[in-house]
Amino acid sequence: MSAKGKTIPVLTVISVIVVIWYACVVWMNAPFEYDKAERAGTQIGFSQLVSNTMSQQRPVLPAIHQIADEMYKTIVLKNITSKRSLVYHAWITLSATLLGFALGTLLGILLAVGIVHNRAMDKSVMPWVITSQTIPILAIAPMIIVVLNAIGLSGLLPKAMISTYLSFFPIVVGMVKGLRSPGQAQLDLMHTYSASTAQIFWKLRWPSSMPYLFTSLKIAIAISLVGAIVGELPTGAVAGLGARLLAGSYYGQTIQIWSALFTAAILAAVLVMIVGFAHARVLKRMGQKPEGAAT
Amino acid sequence: MSQAVVTANDLSLTFQTNDGPVHALAGVNLSVAKGEFVSFIGPSGCGKTTFLRVIADLEKPTGGEIKVNGVDPETARKARAYGYVFQAASLYPWRTIERNVALPLEIMGFSADEMRQRIARTLDLVNLAGFEKKYPWQLSGGMQQRASIARALAFDADLLLMDEPFGALDEIVRDHLNEQLLKLWDKTNKTICFVTHSIPEAVYLSTKIVVMSPRPGRVSDVIKSTLPNLRPLDIRESPEFLKIAHRVREGLRAGHSYDE
Numbered sequence: 001m002s003a004k005g006k007t008i009p010v011l012t013v014i015s016v017i018v019v020i021w022y023a024c025v026v027w028m029n030a031p032f033e034y035d036k037a038e039r040a041g042t043q044i045g046f047s048q049l050v051s052n053t054m055s056q057q058r059p060v061l062p063a064i065h066q067i068a069d070e071m072y073k074t075i076v077l078k079n080i081t082s083k084r085s086l087v088y089h090a091w092i093t094l095s096a097t098l099l100g101f102a103l104g105t106l107l108g109i110l111l112a113v114g115i116v117h118n119r120a121m122d123k124s125v126m127p128w129v130i131t132s133q134t135i136p137i138l139a140i141a142p143m144i145i146v147v148l149n150a151i152g153l154s155g156l157l158p159k160a161m162i163s164t165y166l167s168f169f170p171i172v173v174g175m176v177k178g179l180r181s182p183g184q185a186q187l188d189l190m191h192t193y194s195a196s197t198a199q200i201f202w203k204l205r206w207p208s209s210m211p212y213l214f215t216s217l218k219i220a221i222a223i224s225l226v227g228a229i230v231g232e233l234p235t236g237a238v239a240g241l242g243a244r245l246l247a248g249s250y251y252g253q254t255i256q257i258w259s260a261l262f263t264a265a266i267l268a269a270v271l272v273m274i275v276g277f278a279h280a281r282v283l284k285r286m287g288q289k290p291e292g293a294a295t
Numbered sequence: 296m297s298q299a300v301v302t303a304n305d306l307s308l309t310f311q312t313n314d315g316p317v318h319a320l321a322g323v324n325l326s327v328a329k330g331e332f333v334s335f336i337g338p339s340g341c342g343k344t345t346f347l348r349v350i351a352d353l354e355k356p357t358g359g360e361i362k363v364n365g366v367d368p369e370t371a372r373k374a375r376a377y378g379y380v381f382q383a384a385s386l387y388p389w390r391t392i393e394r395n396v397a398l399p400l401e402i403m404g405f406s407a408d409e410m411r412q413r414i415a416r417t418l419d420l421v422n423l424a425g426f427e428k429k430y431p432w433q434l435s436g437g438m439q440q441r442a443s444i445a446r447a448l449a450f451d452a453d454l455l456l457m458d459e460p461f462g463a464l465d466e467i468v469r470d471h472l473n474e475q476l477l478k479l480w481d482k483t484n485k486t487i488c489f490v491t492h493s494i495p496e497a498v499y500l501s502t503k504i505v506v507m508s509p510r511p512g513r514v515s516d517v518i519k520s521t522l523p524n525l526r527p528l529d530i531r532e533s534p535e536f537l538k539i540a541h542r543v544r545e546g547l548r549a550g551h552s553y554d555e
Contacts, residue, residue, distance in 0.1 A: 185385045188353050192379040193402045194372055203398065207389050286389035287430035 021064055028060045029053035062255045070259045083239070086263050092240040093228045094267060096156055100163020101224040105217065107164060108171025115172070116179040116205070117197065126176075133169050137162065137227065142234040159240075163227035167220035174216030178209025210286065214279035221271045229264060241267075299362075300454055300486045301327040301350055306359035307511075308345060318511030319345040320356070325505065325514060329453070332480055332487045334497035335505045336543060342512020343490045343505075347456050350488065351379050363454070375403065377454040378447030382462050384439035386431040386446075393418065393427035396446045403450055417445040420479060437468040441475075448483070455487045462492060473499055474528055481524065494547075498522075498540045499531055506546035516546035 026049070033052045037044040044052070054063040071086065078085035111129065114121040141162050148158040182204050190200045232242025241260045248257035308320040320342045327333050335343035348354040349361060352368035363371035371377070378399075386395045393414050400410045418424050421441040431439055440460055447455060461469045473496060480487055491497050497504050498520070506516040520539060522530060530536055 183385075185381050185383060186387075189379065189381065189385060190402075191353060192351055192372065192377070193399045194375070195402045199402050203402070204387070207387070210389075287391065288388075 018064060021061075022054075025059070025061050025063045026050055026053045029056055032056065032060070058252045059254055062258050066255050067258045067262060070255045071262060074259060075263070086241075086244070086259065089239055089241050089244050089260070090263055090267055093225070093232065093242065093264070096159035096228040096231065096240070097163055097221075097225045097271070099156060100160035100227055101167050101221050103160060104164040104167030104220055104224060105171050108168040108216070108220070109175055109213075111168070111172045112175030112179055113201075115176050117201075126172075129169060129172050132165070137166060137230055138234070140165070141230050145231065145234065159228050159231035162231035163224040166227040167224040170216040170219040170223065171213075174212045174219075175209055178212025179205045181208045181212065207286065210282060214275065214282065217275045217279075218272050221275050222268050225264065225268050225271065298329045299326045300329050300331075300364060301325070301488070302362045303346075304360040306346075306349065306356050306361050308342070308349060308354060308356045308358075320349070321511035321513050323359070323512075323514055325517070327486060327488060327503075329486055330484055331503055332477075332489065332501050333503045333505060334489045334491055334501040335507060336491055336494065336497045337507030337512075337515075337547065338509055340509040340512070341507040342509070343507050344458055345512065346507075347458050347488060347490055350454075351377060351456055375450055375452055377456050378450065378452045380440075380444055380447045380455065380457040380460045382459045384431070384436075384443040386439055386442055388431055391428050391430055392423060392434070392442050395431070395442060396449050399446060399450050405450075413449050413451075417449045418442075420448060420482070421445045422475065435468075436464050437472055440464065440472065444476075444479075448479075448485075453485055455485050457487060457489045459490050459492065461496070469493075469496070470528060476500065477526060494540050494543050495531055498536055498543060499526060499528075504539070504543055506543055508547070508549070515549055516542070518542055518546070 030049060030053055033044060033049050053059070054066070056062075059066070074084060074086040078087075080087040080091075082088060111121075111125060115125055116122070144161055144165070145158045148154070148161065179201075186204060186208075187200070190204055195203070228240070229242040229245070232240040233246055241264050244260040245257055248254070248260065303323050303325045306320055306323040306325075307318070310317045310319055323342075323346065325346075335346060337343050345354060349356050350363055350368060352372040361368060364374070364376050366374070386392075387398065390398065396414045396417055397410050400413060405413065414427070415424070418427065421444050423438065423441055423445060426434065426438065426442075431442070434442065444455075444457075444460065461472050464472065476487075477500060479485075489497075489500060491500075502520050502524075504518040504520065505514055506518065507513065508515040518539060521535060522539070
């Protein structure tokens, strides 16, 4: 019912975007065609212009079918071990994303636990956590890579560190709120049982924080992917979606840039969906009231 | 006179707030004997809940002395002397009813076998047998509060502290639960301290009614009930019941609680 109710609005939005996109393709790629026609000393008709703008080698804005065609060639047709396969590049980025996400989640949870349980950490850590996110990641990413390289770390880990740097933030913020979400009555109840801090944590704070954790995880996984791509940009990485973006921009390969972008977007959507699915599973196991159920 | 479970001697508690000190309790002298059902009644701010929280070691008194089972509240709490029932059932939504009742047992380290027995016994006591696997949201408000009573009973504390446990429920459910609570008290021989806003509830349930008045919170009257231990619901229409209710009302009025 709800899925059916969503289909038409979603399709409407998509078709509007496609129409605007193609209008932009014609509009933005037209100057090149006019230029070419002028140099050749010929006139170009409108239908010819439209068809030409959609089949340029290096368009300002490639048409969607050109991107789809490029993605089909580089994802499906190429062997996945090939350096030209987007699957290969996506995997390089994904592995850094997942490692960074795991480390970021762990770091975020540990910091949140510390902040909730330790007064000194509560007063001192949060300002630094917030400050860390005000530094532009593009500025700090090359330094992280260089510093880690100097101590002999290269490849996957430095990129993952940038993902970690970005992804621990929503986890800390969400988990501090989540671990503090139990009300005074629930804490009083634990106090009347003379429960230990560890018991209060595992039996009350941790389960209470689950909805907050998963909301944060959704943000963290998407931002981890951004971090991994950013980590590939300034380092002259030879592989990964970031490297594809960079190489594409060096050589004016706009179609290649856009296919890497689309692949990254699809990857992000899939990752967020997986987290969302895990969220639903955990809440179901925790006996959450199904939506629309009578009280 | 049987053994005293709670004794308060000139007990006082003052909260320091930005608007100056608030005297939540001042000069409270009281004794609760074993097996008694004591109700605390009075307007908001009279300190009845605070007194219960002092017994439970959730608040520290600033003056006077209080003993629970002959020791200070902290020692009594650590000895698991009491079960506390809050105004809201505050069951954990992610635990089934039986796992909610198991919560204090897990914390106190009972064996799995012992837990199963106690869960079955206490759920039976509050007439919730058959609802073990349900989640709190699947139960009515009255049933949730019964589950929270079962949770307070599960570890066999002799003292039950109840802070307006039926305050949020409608009158019909409340009557029913009052009746059940009396039966439960009769069966288990617990000592019960019960905070309420309702005069009929206090008179119907109690062997002793403590009338309190606010600013500062103090005891203005202690009324011994002359009603028999066996109390059908329609005892509330008897002249004796009405006489006690009248005295409670007089006590509340004497506390100037309606002037402000």
